[in-house]
Structures are given as structure tokens and as C-alpha cells.
Amino acid sequence: MKQARLVPDRSDIIWKDYSSDGLTKTVIKAFREEIWNYYHQEGREFPFRSPRHYRVPYRVVISEIMLQQTQATRVQGKYLEFLKRFPDFKSIERATHAEILEAWKGLGYNRRALALKKIARMILHDHGGQVPSEIDELEEFPWIGPNTAASISTFAFNLPNVFIETNIRTVYLHFFFKDEKEVMDAEILPLVKQTLDTSNPREWYYALMDYGVFLKKRYKNKIAKRGKQYKRAAPFTGSSRQARGKILRLVLQEPRSLDEITKHLGDEKPDNVASIINDMIKEGFLSRDGKMYSIKDS
DNA sequence: GTCCAGTTAG
DNA sequence: CTAACCGGAC
Numbered sequence A: 001m002k003q004a005r006l007v008p009d010r011s012d013i014i015w016k017d018y019s020s021d022g023l024t025k026t027v028i029k030a031f032r033e034e035i036w037n038y039y040h041q042e043g044r045e046f047p048f049r050s051p052r053h054y055r056v057p058y059r060v061v062i063s064e065i066m067l068q069q070t071q072a073t074r075v076q077g078k079y080l081e082f083l084k085r086f087p088d089f090k091s092i093e094r095a096t097h098a099e100i101l102e103a104w105k106g107l108g109y110n111r112r113a114l115a116l117k118k119i120a121r122m123i124l125h126d127h128g129g130q131v132p133s134e135i136d137e138l139e140e141f142p143w144i145g146p147n148t149a150a151s152i153s154t155f156a157f158n159l160p161n162v163f164i165e166t167n168i169r170t171v172y173l174h175f176f177f178k179d180e181k182e183v184m185d186a187e188i189l190p191l192v193k194q195t196l197d198t199s200n201p202r203e204w205y206y207a208l209m210d211y212g213v214f215l216k217k218r219y220k221n222k223i224a225k226r227g228k229q230y231k232r233a234a235p236f237t238g239s240s241r242q243a244r245g246k247i248l249r250l251v252l253q254e255p256r257s258l259d260e261i262t263k264h265l266g267d268e269k270p271d272n273v274a275s276i277i278n279d280m281i282k283e284g285f286l287s288r289d290g291k292m293y294s295i296k297d298s
Numbered sequence B: 001g002t003c004c005a006g007t008t009a010g
Numbered sequence C: 001c002t003a004a005c006c007g008g009a010c
Helices: A025-042 A057-066 A072-085 A089-094 A097-104 A111-126 A146-157 A166-176 A185-195 A201-218 A240-253 A258-264 A270-282
Strands: A004-006 A015-017 A286-289 A292-295
Touching: A025 A185, A025 A201, A057 A072, A057 A111, A057 A146, A072 A097, A089 A111, A097 A111, A097 A240, A097 A292, A146 A201, A166 A185, A166 A201, A240 A258, A240 A270, A240 A292, A258 A270, A270 A286
Parallel strands: none
Antiparallel strands: A004 A015, A286 A292
């Protein structure tokens, strides 16, 4: 166990607490108070945080998948629109990929939209229409990894799971790993576990994430960079990612030929366009019918 | 240019 | 282990 040092930002008091096998009760208490205080004063509100929404596991699944690598403020509007169009798993299962992708437009990471269809099928056919509450089961679904599985289990069922995402990581780096670099999640997780307020895990994690956002604003995201697994995003302009996005939007409008697509991507090499399209076919986005490419049926 | 309630394939 | 994935916002 590393040295623990607690330095609240909203107080002049500085606690130092070193211990051999975990945080002391005093530190845990002080830390929780700091997080809860902030949350009760400055906590963010989102549609998916209201009881109307978190009480419906389907909605938690949708929101958590949308929230992967996509800012919460940007998700909230799209989320509500999406729910109007697709209110439950059945409506997703009945929809075509093109319809789901259309509603997904603007969120990015479109593979997530394709995964939703598979998830809906699995829930309806293999789980009697119910979203499992256990992490192990949730991880069986496509595009639901450890973090999203724990998030769904926590937010939909209020279970005391231990998990880390970017804002939570920032909070623990800030309080307990001051001046340290290359900190692994494996070092942070025990602290998340020890400090977890099991009386209300759902809201505790809301509070943690809000505190993380607050820290990132205050320190211009210098803290997160001390995480071992922190990775800078690759430039977007001129990337194949950008090209893929354009191609998907073009084909979403109507079936297109290779020539047509290439023409619309003027700054992209034709060979490159062809290769990207091949990738997108492999990944299940596109299908080819003669000369024309369209969104693959599902 | 930087980042985001991450996951997956290689 | 790393690279790729999408696109809007600041």
C-alpha cells in the first residue's frame, strides 16, 4: 500500500495519513465528506440520472454505451432523442442497422450502435427481456467491457461495484497519488473499494465523477495524465476515422458507388477509400450489391 | 490542438 | 501490450 495523503481542495485543512494496510477510517470519512459536500452543492444533473430513467435498466444500458468516450453533456440530448425513437429493446431489435445508425448520428464510435442490436437480441432471447445485474453476465454482451458492465450494474441496480473511469481516476490520483506518475489502475482500485459508500453506490459514483470533472476544469486535466493508461487522442483531421465517418453518412443517405464515395472524399487517395470500405464491410457496417454500397441489413 | 461515464482486435 | 475507433466542444 502506498502512502496516502488526502488534500481536499475546498478546505484549508490538509490531512496526512499513512497506513500499512489501507486507509484509516479518519481519511475515508474525510474523503467521503469532501466528495459528498461538493456533490450536494455542485453536482450535475442529467436526464439519465433521474429515477424515471435509472429505474429502467434499458435506459441505463443505452446511456452507458453512449457515454463511452463521449462527453456526458454531449450525450444527454442525443440520449433523449434516441429514447423517443427506440423506447425499449424490442424497438431496437425490430429496427434496421440503418435506422439505428441514423439515430446515432453525431455520437461517433458507430460500432456501438451496431452492438446495440445484438445486445437487444440477446436480452430478449436469452435473458427473458431482463437486463442482468451481475457484472460477469453483463460482460458477455458485445461492447460491454468491465467498466460499462460495472456502471450498468451500479446505476441500474445500485450495487456496490468497484470500477474506474476517467473522472474517478482523476479524483483518486489527486487525493491519494499526489506527485506520482505512471499510476496503474490496479493501484487505484483498492482505494475505490475502501472508500466506496455502500449506503448508496449509485449516487456515490455520480458524486465521484462530478468531482473528477471539477478537478479537470480546475487543473486543466493535468491530473489524468499521471495515470499509467492515459493516452492522448490521435489527431482527427485527415485520419481514416474522419473518412469512415464521412463514408457512413454518405451511404446512410442512399446507396453509393465507389466512384461516388471517392469523389466526395476529394482529399483521400482512392486506394485508401477502397481499403476503408473493405474494412467497413468486414466490420458489418456496409454491404455491396453490384457496384453499390449500402448500410448492411440486420 | 485536446478531451471524453471505454472496448476490441491484433 | 498498442492502435484504432467517431465527432462535437472548447
